[in-house]
Amino acid sequence: MRNYRYRGISQTGKRVQGEMQASNEQDLEQRLRAINIDLLTFKNKPYKGDRLFKRSKVTRRDIIVVTSQLRQLLKAGVPLMDILDDLRRTYENEAVCEILSSIYKSMEGGESFSLALKNYEAVFGKVYISLVAVGEKTGQLDQVLENLEHTMKWEESLASKAKKVMIYPAIVATVVLAVVVLLMIFVVPELLSFIKEMDGSLGFATVSLIATSHFIREYLIFISLFLAATFYLLKWWLKKSHAFRVKFDRFIFKIYIFGPILLKLKIARFASTLSIMYGAGINFNDSLKLASMVTGNAYLEERVSESRHLIEEGETIYKAFDLSGLLPPLAVRMVKVGEQSGNMDEALRNVSEYYDTEAKDLIEKIEPAIEPILTVVMALMVGWVMMAVLGPVYETISKVP
Structure with a gap:
């Protein structure tokens, strides 16, 4: 519906x-x-998901489970309408049930499965719907759904690994920062008044702690307002200016350690999606356009657009990727071999697997080092406060005859 x-x-x-x-x-x-x-x-x-998502959210896991059940039952010979009818009545997520019910009713009205999915593009995405349309036309819907299920599970695994590495340090850093700010505002002033009463000499650690505490207490509101204003200005500018969005997304890839990991993950996902779409029989330029959407990066999308333009002008695929700067040299060589041998989808799959492995190796190297580094940082912070507070106390006591 x-x-x-x-x-x-x-x-x-x-x-x-x-x-x-x-x-x-x-x-x-x-x-x-x-x-x-x-x-x-x-x-x-068009469906935006607002009303439905307030009650219950449709997650990637839901889409994977629905895709898996559709694939299994189609392979078993169960008609698609019967599968949808059963899923809409039994699935545990209310939002998914409503979507499946709407798709079922649209198909009852004469629409194809892919056309019924289009009303829920915000949930399934253009790539998913385009591949389903190809599967319907070729009579290989179960195979297409199997490829989609495998890809989504792989993407979820990648996202989980990346989040683990990037979110954990951010959470710990936020907690440490919050503790330091609270110490500076409420605890340190009391301790420092006690130190001053002792009339001891103040070392560098104590002077720096006093200055930091004073600065935070005096300017915390202004700092908070400045950071909030900067965040919302950046968000607004990213929406309004495509050129700025491209530069910002390119800058993200240059961030030390995390940038290269993110770039490898994006390339792996792009190559995997392109391989599936081209292998399913979608025109290469159309496959490129749709695959660029899964990157979620304006810089890579612009590189894809430039590649498409070069291919339309008669350039070879690998040369277009090289000239546009879309893929690194090693990936370009792999695509070149695939293009010349007529196994482009396999070559793209190899590119995806290579960069997937590279990203995972980097994550596995970084992951064990994160906790010790954060522990050292926290120890230095605690040590600084202790030296600043206990140093003058010890010096005063040592002067007592």
């Missing part, structure tokens, strides 16, 4: 407008006629 905005005329001649769910245009007209409204104009209202 789709959501439509409509304008019409009631029996009394009054102009009316509103929203209604219907399978297609004819169904919308019939439904309005049943309530004595003649349809004038209508507009399809």
